[in-house]
Every structure is written in C-alpha cells, then in structure tokens.
Amino acid sequence: MRIARFSFEGAVTFGVIDAEAESVAVLAGHPFGEPQPTGQVLSLSDVRLLPPMLPSKIVAVGRNYAAHAAELGHEVPEAPLTFFKPSTSVIGPTENIAYPPFSSEVHYEAELAVVIGRMCREVPHARVGEVILGYTCANDVTARDIQQREGQWARAKGFDTACPLGPWIETELDPADLAITCTVNGELRQAGRTSQMVRSIADLVVHISDAMTLLPGDVILTGTPAGVGPLAIGDEVSVTVEGIGTLTNRVVKRG
Structure with a gap:
C-alpha cells in the first residue's frame, strides 16, 4: 500500500x-x-x-555504508553514528531546496527512510517489524563545509529544506536489498543497494529505541551510499528507491 x-x-x-x-x-x-x-x-x-509525514523528530545515521565513509576519509564507527534533523527541515516532493547563504558546498545524500507507525521504546530485534509503518525516499542534504568546519552537524544538516521526503510511504516492502540512486540534472551520481548497509534497519531501530521513545510518524534515515557530491543553484536532484518511487526537488537561492 x-x-x-x-x-x-x-x-x-x-x-x-x-x-x-x-x-x-x-x-x-x-x-x-x-x-x-x-x-x-x-x-x-x-x-x-506533501511530505508524507511531519515527524516529531528525524533520527539520521551517518557512515552506514562503508564506501561512503571511505570517500570522506572516515572509518566505519564502532557503534551507529546518530544525529538529528529538525522537523522544520522537512519538505516534500517538488518543493525547493533553498541553498543556505552561510554555505558554499551543499551536497546531496540519497537515502532510504523508515517511518515509525506506533509509539515504541526498547524495541526487541524480533519485533522491529511491528513498529514500522513503511518506507519512503529521503535526501539528507548537507552543508559539507559547515559540517567540517563546525565539527558538529546541527546547522550543516538541520537548515530549512535540508530534509526532502517522499513522494509517499510504501507499507509493503522488504528493505533488505533495494537499489538506491541519485541523479542531478538527469546524470547518475549515486548507485547503491540497501544490502550494503553496515547495520541493518532492525539493528538501527533497536539501537535508537534503546535511547529514546519513537512516536508515530517519526523518521529514521538509514545512511547514504558512496557518490555524494555538490549541488548548485538551479540543479534538479532526484532520489529513487526501488519499490517506492522517485523524490525530485530543485535547488534555488534562498530568498
């Protein structure tokens, strides 16, 4: 569905x-x-x-694809590396990504997003499927220069319009081995598969819910494959996840 x-x-x-x-x-x-x-x-x-959900929080996972960690010069972390994107960063399909004036290096990051379907905490591995409503496409838009300069990721990944989601939620999907691609102006930039994740979706839900209560509509971003790179004003960026569809947004100058 x-x-x-x-x-x-x-x-x-x-x-x-x-x-x-x-x-x-x-x-x-x-x-x-x-x-x-x-x-x-x-x-x-x-x-x-519109964005398929307005989550109370977006919990994102960094460096969950080994090749992506390597392309940025990092090791795969010993435990999942998590961070937040605020609800105010969410936009939907066809909405514009507003290039922030404080950055000169904004990157795309194509991801599979998990949508939580019920309030939960300390979810055991065997019951993870019971708390997931479905899956959607996401773009973890990142001000890479700010991320590197500030050493923490709140502004770099949390600015307004930095979390496109959509176009809808697919509830009947096996996320174990799905193709994820990103194109910019029709040119393929990223191509990976969810089977390349360092830690599975179940592992991530267990890890995150051990620390915090997840509410219906909350979103977990599961990491991006290798191939991230810059966006420019005027670009059209599309994230496609097999079995879900395509999320497309245009980059504009913040007004």
Missing part, C-alpha cells in the same frame, strides 16, 4: 495511491492502525503531494 499526504481544495489529508489509475483514495484521519477509506477518490493530477 502506498500512503500519501496531500492537499486538496485547502484541506490536508492522507490517501492510498493507485499508481495505475493515477488516483488517490482519501482516508479518514491518520494512517496509523487500520486506515479507513472515506469512499472519495481523487485524480493525482488534482492534488498536491
């Missing part, structure tokens, strides 16, 4: 995407638990897709 969050005639709601019919079946309320259809069906061309 593909669950989207969208706006239609001034209202924001959730719906189930039918890609073949290019339509969306409107849901009552939120998609957690058993989604309840209203019976209303809209054309995809008549709605505006």
Whole structure:
C-alpha cells in the first residue's frame, strides 16, 4: 500500500495511491492502525503531494555504508553514528531546496527512510517489524563545509529544506536489498543497494529505541551510499528507491 499526504481544495489529508489509475483514495484521519477509506477518490493530477509525514523528530545515521565513509576519509564507527534533523527541515516532493547563504558546498545524500507507525521504546530485534509503518525516499542534504568546519552537524544538516521526503510511504516492502540512486540534472551520481548497509534497519531501530521513545510518524534515515557530491543553484536532484518511487526537488537561492 502506498500512503500519501496531500492537499486538496485547502484541506490536508492522507490517501492510498493507485499508481495505475493515477488516483488517490482519501482516508479518514491518520494512517496509523487500520486506515479507513472515506469512499472519495481523487485524480493525482488534482492534488498536491506533501511530505508524507511531519515527524516529531528525524533520527539520521551517518557512515552506514562503508564506501561512503571511505570517500570522506572516515572509518566505519564502532557503534551507529546518530544525529538529528529538525522537523522544520522537512519538505516534500517538488518543493525547493533553498541553498543556505552561510554555505558554499551543499551536497546531496540519497537515502532510504523508515517511518515509525506506533509509539515504541526498547524495541526487541524480533519485533522491529511491528513498529514500522513503511518506507519512503529521503535526501539528507548537507552543508559539507559547515559540517567540517563546525565539527558538529546541527546547522550543516538541520537548515530549512535540508530534509526532502517522499513522494509517499510504501507499507509493503522488504528493505533488505533495494537499489538506491541519485541523479542531478538527469546524470547518475549515486548507485547503491540497501544490502550494503553496515547495520541493518532492525539493528538501527533497536539501537535508537534503546535511547529514546519513537512516536508515530517519526523518521529514521538509514545512511547514504558512496557518490555524494555538490549541488548548485538551479540543479534538479532526484532520489529513487526501488519499490517506492522517485523524490525530485530543485535547488534555488534562498530568498
């Protein structure tokens, strides 16, 4: 099932995407638990897709692909390297990434994102699947020069528009070995597979939930394959995850 969050005639709601019919079946309320259809069906061309969730927090994982750690001159950490991106960094498909004026080296990072479906803490490995609603595409946009200069990542990875998510949540997906690609202006820049992760999604959920309560709609970014690089104003960047779809955003000068 593909669950989207969208706006239609001034209202924001959730719906189930039918890609073949290019339509969306409107849901009552939120998609957690058993989604309840209203019976209303809209054309995809008549709605505006929004970020599939507005999470209370985004917990991201750094250096979870060995080749990416190596390309930045780092070793794979002994334990998962986690950091936060604020909810204010989230944008949806087709929204603009605003190049921050304090940086001159903004990079793309294509990632698979996990969407949490229920409140949980200290999740045992065998029950991780019970707390996941589904998966979506993410771009962990990073001001690389700021990351290197400041030594901590709050501004470098948390600026406004630094977390594109979308285009929807796929609930029926085996994330073990999915292709992840990133293109810039149609040119392939990243190509990896989730099977290359140092630590699995289950391992990450266990590790993160040992420390903090995860709420419905929270997002975990699982790391990026090798091939990260710079974006320029005017670029169109697309992240594609096999079995989900493509998330596309344009880079603009912050107004």
